Amino acid sequence: MPREELVHAAEELKHASADASSDVTEQLESQAETLSDLAEADHGPDHGRLDRIMHSLSELESDADDETAERIQSAYDHVKAHRETVSGV
Known part of the structure; x- marks a missing residue:
């Protein structure tokens, strides 16, 4: 089951990378891929991650x-919203 907030964050970063200068494009794409993977993983990321x-x-x-x-701020807000649903700390 995908974690919707992480999916939305990944989508925002993909859009951001399309509009970004070349020096941050690769980093945004990497973060988008990471968030997409975490959204679909069997176990969600912990607070530290x-x-x-x-x-x-x-x-x-x-x-x-x-x-x-x-767009990056929007992605940040989605990650933060997901983090608020994670148990622990």
Whole structure:
């Protein structure tokens, strides 16, 4: 069963990578692929993994133009929403 928030985050990053400058495109595509994989995995990511992803997205957002940064922020918000449903910490 896919984790919808992670699916939405991956989609936002795919759109962001299409509009991004070449220096962040590869990183956005990599994060999108990671989120897609996590959305379909048998066991969801833990808080630590989600925190690392969110930190990476924050760094990418600071290096992006305004339109790309908005998409990255949207992806961040989706990851955060999913993280709030994860038990533990």
